[in-house]
Amino acid sequence: MNKYFHVIGIGLQNNLQYRFNFLTRTLFSFIPLFAMLSLWRTIYADNAGVGGHNGFTREQMICYYLLVAVVDVFTAVNEDDWQIAADIREGNISQFLLKPLDYLWYRLSLFFSGRIAFIAMASGPLAIFIYCHRQYFLLPPDAGTFGMFLVSLVLTALLQFFTSFAMAMLAFWLLEISTLIFILYAFEYLASGHLFPLDILPAGVKHVIFLTPFPYQLYFPIQIYMGKVAGASLWLGLAIQALWVGAAYMFARYMWAKGVRHYGAFGG
Amino acid sequence: MMNLKRYLILYAELWKNSVTREISFKGNFLLWIVVELLWFGLQLCFVSVLYSQTKSIGTWTQWEMVLLVGASNFIQQLYQAFFLTNCTNLSELVRTGKMDFFLLLPVNTRFLVSLRVVDLGAFVNALFAVCVMIFAATKLSLHPTVGQFVGFAALCVVGIMIHYSLMFILATICFWTVRAQGIVWGYYNLFNIARMPDEAFHGVFKAVFTFALPVLLVSNVPVRVLADKIYSPSAWLILVGVGAMWAVIAEWFWRISLRRYTSASS
Numbered sequence: 459m460n461k462y463f464h465v466i467g468i469g470l471q472n473n474l475q476y477r478f479n480f481l482t483r484t485l486f487s488f489i490p491l492f493a494m495l496s497l498w499r500t501i502y503a504d505n506a507g508v509g510g511h512n513g514f515t516r517e518q519m520i521c522y523y524l525l526v527a528v529v530d531v532f533t534a535v536n537e538d539d540w541q542i543a544a545d546i547r548e549g550n551i552s553q554f555l556l557k558p559l560d561y562l563w564y565r566l567s568l569f570f571s572g573r574i575a576f577i578a579m580a581s582g583p584l585a586i587f588i589y590c591h592r593q594y595f596l597l598p599p600d601a602g603t604f605g606m607f608l609v610s611l612v613l614t615a616l617l618q619f620f621t622s623f624a625m626a627m628l629a630f631w632l633l634e635i636s637t638l639i640f641i642l643y644a645f646e647y648l649a650s651g652h653l654f655p656l657d658i659l660p661a662g663v664k665h666v667i668f669l670t671p672f673p674y675q676l677y678f679p680i681q682i683y684m685g686k687v688a689g690a691s692l693w694l695g696l697a698i699q700a701l702w703v704g705a706a707y708m709f710a711r712y713m714w715a716k717g718v719r720h721y722g723a724f725g726g
Numbered sequence: 727m728m729n730l731k732r733y734l735i736l737y738a739e740l741w742k743n744s745v746t747r748e749i750s751f752k753g754n755f756l757l758w759i760v761v762e763l764l765w766f767g768l769q770l771c772f773v774s775v776l777y778s779q780t781k782s783i784g785t786w787t788q789w790e791m792v793l794l795v796g797a798s799n800f801i802q803q804l805y806q807a808f809f810l811t812n813c814t815n816l817s818e819l820v821r822t823g824k825m826d827f828f829l830l831l832p833v834n835t836r837f838l839v840s841l842r843v844v845d846l847g848a849f850v851n852a853l854f855a856v857c858v859m860i861f862a863a864t865k866l867s868l869h870p871t872v873g874q875f876v877g878f879a880a881l882c883v884v885g886i887m888i889h890y891s892l893m894f895i896l897a898t899i900c901f902w903t904v905r906a907q908g909i910v911w912g913y914y915n916l917f918n919i920a921r922m923p924d925e926a927f928h929g930v931f932k933a934v935f936t937f938a939l940p941v942l943l944v945s946n947v948p949v950r951v952l953a954d955k956i957y958s959p960s961a962w963l964i965l966v967g968v969g970a971m972w973a974v975i976a977e978w979f980w981r982i983s984l985r986r987y988t989s990a991s992s
Contacts, residue, residue: 479908486911490918492931500926501780508779637757644764653772658779 461559462567469571480579487527488587494523495591512658518684520594522655525680527587531580533615533676535622538569542626543635546717555718562623562714569619599685606692610679613699618675620706627710630717651677657686671702736833737841744844755847762803762851769795769921770858784925789865790953791923796859797952798921798945800852801882805889807848812840813893814910817900823989836980840894863952870952877951881962884969885944889917891969891976892939901983920945940968 473480502508502516514522542565545551554561588595598604625642628635647653649672656664656677667673678695681687687695748755773795777788786794816839819825828838863870870878896909919935924946927935935942943965950956 478903482908483911486908486915489915493919493922493927496928496931497776497783497922497926500783501776504782504784505780512779634751634754637754637761640761641757641764644761644768648768648771653768654775658775 462563465559465564465567466571466574469568470575473572473575474578477575477579480576481583484531484580484583488583491523491527491587495520498523514655514657517594517596519655520591521596521684522680524588524591524595525683526652526676527584529611529614529676529679531577531584532573532611533618535569535618536572536576538565538572538619539622539626539639540636541568542623543629546626546629546721547633551721562710565623566619569615573615596684598683599688603682603685603688606696607679607683610682610696610699613696613703614675614679616703617671617699617706620703620710621671621675624706624710624713627713627717630720646672646675649673650675651680655680671706674699674702733833733837740842741844744846747843748846759847759850762847763854766799766851766854766858769799783923785955786923786925787866789862790949790955792862793859793866793953794923794945794949795921796855796862797878797882797949800855800859801885801945801948802889802917802920803848803852803855804882805886805893807845807852808886809840809890809893810848811843811845813890813897815843816897817909820900820987825987826989829987835984836977840890866953868953874952874954877962878948881948881951881965884966885948888940888944888965888969888972891972892916894976895972895979898979898983901986916941917944937964937968940965940972943968 498519499516502519508514551561554564598607621642622639625639626635628638632638649656649667649670651673656667656673659667674695678687678699682692682695770792773788773791776783777791781787783791819828819839828835831838893909893913896912899909916939920941922942924932924936924942927942932942943961947956947961947965950961956962
């Protein structure tokens with residue numbers, strides 16, 4: 459356990475080198491976010507009845523996008539998948555096969571430290587952005603709900619990481635995996651609720667999407683926070699999310715085991 | 727005149743080179759087209775979701791916005807075909823010191839650095855964008871005149887040049903900080919708003935992205951010309967004017983940046 463804390467420490471130092479990069483990333487991402495908020499504000503201003511039929515008031519809609527930005531900062535996989543793929547392609551993983559260090563836990567520690575560094579750099583600008591929109595930023599119904607939100611947030615981050623890890627394992631077989639990562643990301647972008655809250659989709663489509671792990675990569679924790687899911691369905695949702703995390707973990711392990719057997723240790 | 731001919735011959739050679747390169751990675755070539763198509767589909771999907779909530783955004787109706795998304799994608803794909811890969815590669819040239827080689831060649835360095843690689847897949851995607859635009863125009867029963875077509879095409883060229891100038895400035899930052907991975911990220915975020923209808927924005931945000939960084943004009947103005955929605959001739963005058971300003975700034979920035987180039991130790 460101790461050695462992984464060490465990895466987190468080193469990862470933190472490494473990631474803080476990119477602090478300027480993280481800061482500009484955060485600032486640039488405010489442009490489309492702000493545009494999205496303007497777009498919805500215009501729609502709500504022109505249509506008094508929208509809120510009635512999609513179940514989102516104007517405040518809730520704006521708050522939804524602010525929460526997307528928050529959850530993203532805490533859980534999104536940044537460059538981990540590219541780095542893992544590069545490690546495999548360039549033969550850097552050979553050393554992990556010899557050391558008493560598990561590559562998956564090692565990468566998870568690095569993911570963790572990357573998130574801490576990112577949060578440290580992004581939280582300031584994000585807090586200011588939210589402060590400017592404070593009349594729209596709603597608080598969760600009660601402390602218990604907020605606690606559940608935090609639990610779901612951790613599960614979301616794990617699900618994101620294990621999925622990306624499994625995807626990156628394709629680098630054992632393929633030279634170029636960025637296209638496949640972008641294809642998966644396109645589906646995730648839509649089905650995890652990045653672009654719009656899934657509630658405004660037709661019920662049938664929403665139902666199908668909830669059979670995939672995507673909503674649990676972003677949409678579900680936000681749903682908890684906004685009090686849109688409560689009671690038994692909340693517990694059921696958390697259980698499903700935990701199951702997806704477990705499945706993704708097992709899949710990542712399986713892909714790693716298969717990949718290592720295939721691995722030819724090119725380069726140094 | 728001789729000079730122009732020389733550059734055209736040179737550019738033809740660069741094209742041949744790019745074709746050879748793409749042919750050797752056929753699978754990847756096709757997959758990238760799929761990736762771009764998926765993201766385009768995603769944007770169209772977003773439009774249909776938006777218009778399930780409202781009949782119009784400002785005065786923009788659903789099919790007008792589809793036309794806008796199509797045109798925006800068309801401009802972006804053409805820009806990508808000619809310039810994007812080259813702009814993103816600039817930091818790599820600086821980091822590895824390969825820039826030396828380009829500086830020594832008896833050709834304009836900016837020409838070479840900007841147009842070296844052609845992304846052929848992007849032309850295929852531009853064609854898909856044209857199909858979507860034709861479909862939207864039919865739904866709107868538009869019958870543009872020759873003048874409107876010429877105006878649209880000319881403004882698209884201006885739009886592409888604005889994409890290029892802004893991205894090139896972002897890319898030349900790599901002469902100051904060698905690690906410039908955030909560049910593409912910044913570019914995509916900035917041009918993300920190009921496909922949104924200008925009437926959704928107000929105040930400072932609109933002013934900045936109209937007069938300083940004309941992102942809200944690059945596709946909105948051409949589409950307004952095509953769809954008979956132009957409110958005043960000042961719109962395209964601003965687009966052309968600000969575009970020219972950024973082209974001059976980009977060239978100036980390039981010259982200053984190049985002076986900082988010290989080559990990588992080899």
